[in-house]
Each structure stands twice: as structure tokens, then as C-alpha cells.
Amino acid sequence: MPKVIVYFAHPGQQFSHVNTKMLDVATRNQELTVVDLYAEYPRFDIDPDKEQQRLLDHDIILFQFPLFWYSTPSILKEWQDIVLEHGFAYGAGGDALAGKRMGLAITAAGPQDAYTPNGYQHYPLRDFLRPLEQTANLCKMRFLPPYVLYGSLKAPNEGRVEPHLHGYRRYIEALQDGEFDSHETKPDEVWTADAMQMKAEA
């Protein structure tokens, strides 16, 4: 069974509608390692040795975060800058992560139709995630289809939180069960609660 680690990054957890509940889902899973980056490094002094050991100890790296300005919250960028060292994650002799998989669990404030050429975000969501995708490629990791909640701020009023949490549990279980082991991620592939539901029923 592949070992999964969830890196959670959310600086304003007291205002969270969905992410803290998702964190609860992850925490309840006994087989999972969960790291709250802002709690572990409130002063941003990330320990590269400790983090690199964590990466070595796991097969699937799952980042869970709200999308901020088309990117990760700042601590996750800091984490990448510090932990994904040359010679460890990439470059000459840098194949410690080769063959591992990288997954994303993202909440986005904009609705799904905003992420279309005619929508106000103009580009599909996957385009904004290319830097992370390419990071996985450079580190010889396989990039998994991201699990996404669109319109996250309105989700509680529209009753979409519970299905999303249920789908998140399924997504993690699927990772742990090796269901994604031979999955080839398509360039525009995104998983939502509905898709997870369909997969579960299939």
C-alpha cells in the first residue's frame, strides 16, 4: 500500500469554510501522515532535513491548500524553495523523489465556469497549476489529477461541502489503494466531488 503524506497550508484557519473540515477528514485516516505547515513552522523556519526525510518515507505527496492568487499560500512556496534542493529533488544526483507521485487538493473561490476562455479567470484551472505540475516532472514524480472544489466561498450555502468532504475521503482512499498507480493524467484533467462519486459507483 503506497504511503501518503498530506501537507496542509492555510494561514487563516479561523476563517476557513471547507479546508479545516477537509483536514479533519485527513486526520481521521489512520494510515495517513498529516502536516499542518503553518502550525509546524509559524515563523517559517522550515527544517529541510526533516522534510526531506518525510518525503523519502512516503510514496505519494498530497498538498492541500486554498488557491491564493493562482498559486499556493506563501509557506508552501517557502517549503518548495527550502526542501526541493538541487542534488536531492532534481539535478545531478537528485533523484530521491523519482517514481513518487504528487497530488493536489485545492479549493478555489471562483466558480467552475470562471475558469474557461470566456469566464473571468480566462484560463482553465489546470493552467494555473502548471508550475506545480512541472515541479513534479522535474523531480521525476508523476503528477496526479488534482481534486478541486470550485466556488468554495459559496459552497456552504449551496450544500456542496458534505459531498466534497466525502469525495476527499474517497480520493485519499483511492491513492492509498493504488487506484491511481497506473493512471495517466491528461493535460486538462481535474477531479471534483461529482467525478469521485461516479468513480465510486463505477
Added chain:
Amino acid sequence: MDFLSLAFIFLIAGVVAVPIASKFGLGSVLGYLIAGIAIAPVLNAAGVDVISLQHFAEFGVVMMLFLVGLELEPKLLWQMRNKLLGLGGLQVCGTAVIVMGVAMLFGLEWTISLAIGLIFALSSTAIVLQTLNEKGLMKSDGGQSSFSVLLFQDIAVIPMLALIPLLAMPDLMEQYAAPAPVEIHAEEGHGTEEAAHQDAHGGGHDAHDDGHHGPSGPTWIETLPGGLRALVTIAAIAAVIVGGSFLTRPIFRFIALAKLRELFTATALMMVIGIALLMSLVGLSPALGTFLAGVVLANSEYRHELESDIDPFKGLLLGLFFMTVGAGIDFQLLFGNFAVILALTLGLIALKAGVLLALSFVFKIEGADRWLFALGLAQAGEFGFVLLSFTTANNVVPPVIADQLLLIVALSMLLTPALFIAYERLILPRYTGAEEREADVVDDEAPIIIAGVGRFGGVVNRMLLGAGYKTVVLDHSSEQLDAMRAFDVKAFYGDASRPDLLHAAGLHEAKLLVVAIDDREQANAIVHHVSQNHPHVHIIARAVDRHQVYELYAAGCRNIIRDTFDSAVRAGRSAYEALGVHPFQAQRMARGFEDHDRYMLRDLAQLYRSDIPQTENPEYIQRAMELRDEMDEALRNGTSAFHARVDRGWSPPGTKDVDAEEAQAKES
């Protein structure tokens, strides 16, 4: 004339003349010399024995060499060995031989010529070192080279004193005593009177030589057989080195128990005088002995304390010495032969400068430093007076010639400040580019001074040392210092609230001063003194409470750290976390509290006035009440003032905002 009147005359002359001379950029040495010339008639009228006073004042040179030694760690001295022996040796030998040749051309006997050569080879340690220090040129290449030569000369006096008696020719003296047709003598016309005058002085010299600058070799040591004599000499030097290394620390720690400032001064004086006496006793130069002691103590934690204790005495005695040189000039004889004496003096200066210039090419002293070196050492020195009296006493140089030589030595010393001024005004401007580069190097060396190395200053010091910075640490707790030095920290004993000690520690060229001493009044006083007099020094001060923050702010410090505030904030942050606040949120709340507290403090500090109690400062009271109301208002509304700042940026827009934005986006 009684002691007090004499002291008063010298003091008033110095106090009046030196500031005026400094104001015109002439330097203190020339000021003292002029003061001496000015009071000469008074002293003559009162029948003061200026020459014996001068021998007393020469002890200032001994003290100066002690201080020079303190600045010079043994390692540094070893690095200088080539310059010391090569440059110094060649200067002394070269100058002596050339002067001897010139004197023989004037028709003097070879013995007399050699003695004159030796006398004129020496330069004035007192004037040159004092001037170099005053102008901050000691650390330049020219300054270091000059120092090497001067040090070698000081050491060379000892073999010279041994050599001179061998040149004695009593028969020759008789020939000069009679009105014989010697060129220079014939011109002056009142030889016998001068000779008598010189005899009186000569007696004075001998009486005072033993305890002071130039030892004439006490008789008891001369009676010892050669081997034993060498043994005694070596034992004396060993005593200075071993005593300096192992005895000073226990002695000073014992003295520190009394907690009396003046006892340190007394101990420092006792040491210097004791070493000088010991050296004289075994027939060595006291200057050399104290220099050696200084070098031994250069690594001691009491170095800066010794420096600041001895320094005023050195300054006063040197001042007195320069005044006696000025007062000792025999104007009657000078004006009787003015053209000849002046020509000989200028000739001597040109000759010495020529030798020094030649050496500067050999030893690659370049640019402005070459000229500093050549012009700075071109005079004859105070050792010349000593050697002159010694030569007359030993029947080597006849008094009539010695008298004129004395004038040449004095006149050349009198002209030295003019040479330094020429260097500054005429030569330095041509090398300004080179001079700037040099200033950078000095800047690199600029020390960081940490006053007080208890639990607070100690941490600061460890952080700076760990990052590769050099620090100078001052503390008045012997135990604290022992602990520091055990870990190889450069720590010095002393009461950091004394400005002179801060100066000795290098305040004038310091970049940073950390004030972490416990005594609140003293800390405030240091900050006030430094911010007033040395605005270039960045001051970081530790405050024990809010009130001291105001006091330090009023004293001119703008980088004030409250010693328990940061730890208290961390404890508060831990409390937040223990109560279940997310660590990152706790961190931001703690930062918010800190910012708000600092803002209030800064606000109030500007209204704080040290001259009146806070209860009588209406502006302070009003603003304090306003700030309190602000805080209360925020608390009543459910969020404290600092909360509002923490939350900004992380609170997402509400549902309505999202709807409105989306609608707007669709329209456009």
C-alpha cells in the same frame, strides 16, 4: 620657586598655548614647545633648573612606550621583526656613518664625529609618536615603519651608552677647553662662559640619569663579572615577562576587591615606575623595560584599564617635557650664531630625510607614507640630550661643541611640527586617492564594543562572535571576565561608564556600541556621552523597563531593547497556543501585540521629559490617556486593536461580495 608656583606656571602655559596651536592646526607638540619658549624668561629669572626638570619629564616617554607596548600584541611585534631590525638598523647605522663623515669634513676628530653621528641618528620618539597618534596615522604603513625605527633607536641607546666611554680622549678635551682655533668655536666668541654654563648643566644630567631615560650604568652592576652581569640582566627581563604574565591578574583582582578607582591608577603607576627602576638597576633602558611589560600585558583583560589610567600621566609628563625643550633653548647662543646653527639644523634634517627616503625605496614604503616616514623622523631626539650629557661627562665631546649640538637637537625638534604640517598641506593632497583606500581598511577593523557581558550582553557577544565579527568586551566583574576569557573572548576589565575607558577600547573608531550594563544611571550616562560626542557610533541599549526606554530615548539612543519584553511576549504566545490558538495565529497575534506596544511606547517617548516627573508633564498624561482609551474601545468592541491588524489579509470576502464581483465580471 616652590612646587605649586612652578606647576602653575607650566600648567597655565600649556592650557593657553596648546588649544591655540591646535586651533591653527599646528598640533599639541608645537603648542607645548611655544609655551616653553614663552615661560623661559620667567623660569630663568626664578633660577629653575630646566634640564633636571626635563629629565624628570622624560619619564613620560617611558610611559608612552608602555602604552605603545599595550597596543602591540607579541604576535604583531613578531610580524614587525624585519622592519624593526632591517629598517631601524640601517637607519641608525646609515645616518650615524654619514653624519660622522660630514663632521670629519668639518675638521673634527673621528671620536667626536662618531659620537655626533650616534647622537644625531636618533629621532624623537616623544614628538613623533605623540603626533602620529594625534593625527591617527599610527596604523598607516608610514606610521608603522616610523614606529619600527623609533623602537630600534630606543633599544640602540643601550649599546651606544656602552660604546661612548670607549671614545674618551681626555687630552683632546684640554685642547678644546683652551681657546683653540676651532672653526665654530672661534665664531661664537664667548666660549669660556658657555663652558661653565654647560658644566653646571652636566652635573644636573648625571644626578638625574639613573632613574630616568638614559641609564648611565649604575656602578654596582659594572663591578660584577661579565657572565653574572648578563645573568642578572636576563633575570630582570624574565621577571618583567613572567611577572606581567602571571602576577598582574591576581594583583588586579585583589585591587578590584577594594572597589576604589584611584587604587587602580596607583597600581598602574606602581607597576610602570617599578619596572623602570628595575631596568635602571640592571643597566637597561627603562623605556625598553616598560615597553616589554606593555607587550606582555597587551593580551590582558586589564589592558584598557591600564591604558586609561596611565594615559593622563603620560600626556602631562610629555607636555612638560616639550615645554622644557622649549624653555631650554639658549637664545643667547642661538642668536649669536643663528645662521650657522640654523644651517646645520636644516642640513641635518635634509640629511636624515635623505637617508630615510632611500630606505623607503628599499623597503617599499610607497605614496604618502614614504613622505610621512621621511619627514616625520628627520629630527634629532630627546635621547640626544641624554647622550650629549653622557658624552661630555665621559670626555668624548668637549662642552663647547656639545652646547651647540644641544641647540641643533632642540631646534630640529622645534621644527618637527612644521615638517608634519608640510606633509599634511603639501604632500598629502597629492595622494588623496591612496588615503581613501586606507581609510577603508581601518573601517574594517572598527571594533564593536559591548559594555557589560552578563546574561544580556553575553548573548549579544556570542551572536556577534559566532557570525565572525570582532568585539571588545568591557565588564567590571572579575568572575564574569574569567568565564569569558576561558572561552577565548576578548574581554577587558573596567568600568564602562568611564568615557576614557571607552576611548581606550576604541570608541573613536567604533561602528557599534552595545550598552548592557546593569546600573541604570550609568547606562543612561554612557548613551548620552556617546550620542553627543560620537554621533557616528550606532548605539544599541538595553532598558530594564518602560521608564528607562524613555530615559535612553532622551539620551539619544534610537535602538532600545527592553530586556524582558521579548521573552514575555514569547510566554504570551505560548499561552495563546496552550489555549488552543493555532500556532501561526498565535505568532501573528504576538507580533500584533508587540507592534502595538511599540507604537504606544514610541508615541509616549517623544513626550517624555527627563527634567520633570511624568505626573507634571501634561502632554504625556494626555497622550497616555488617549492611548488607553483607544485600547479600551477596541477591547469593548470584541477585538483588541492589535487583533484588527492581525486579521487583515486573511479574512475572505463574504458571499454577497462574491456575488457582486461575479456579476460585475460577467458584465464586463
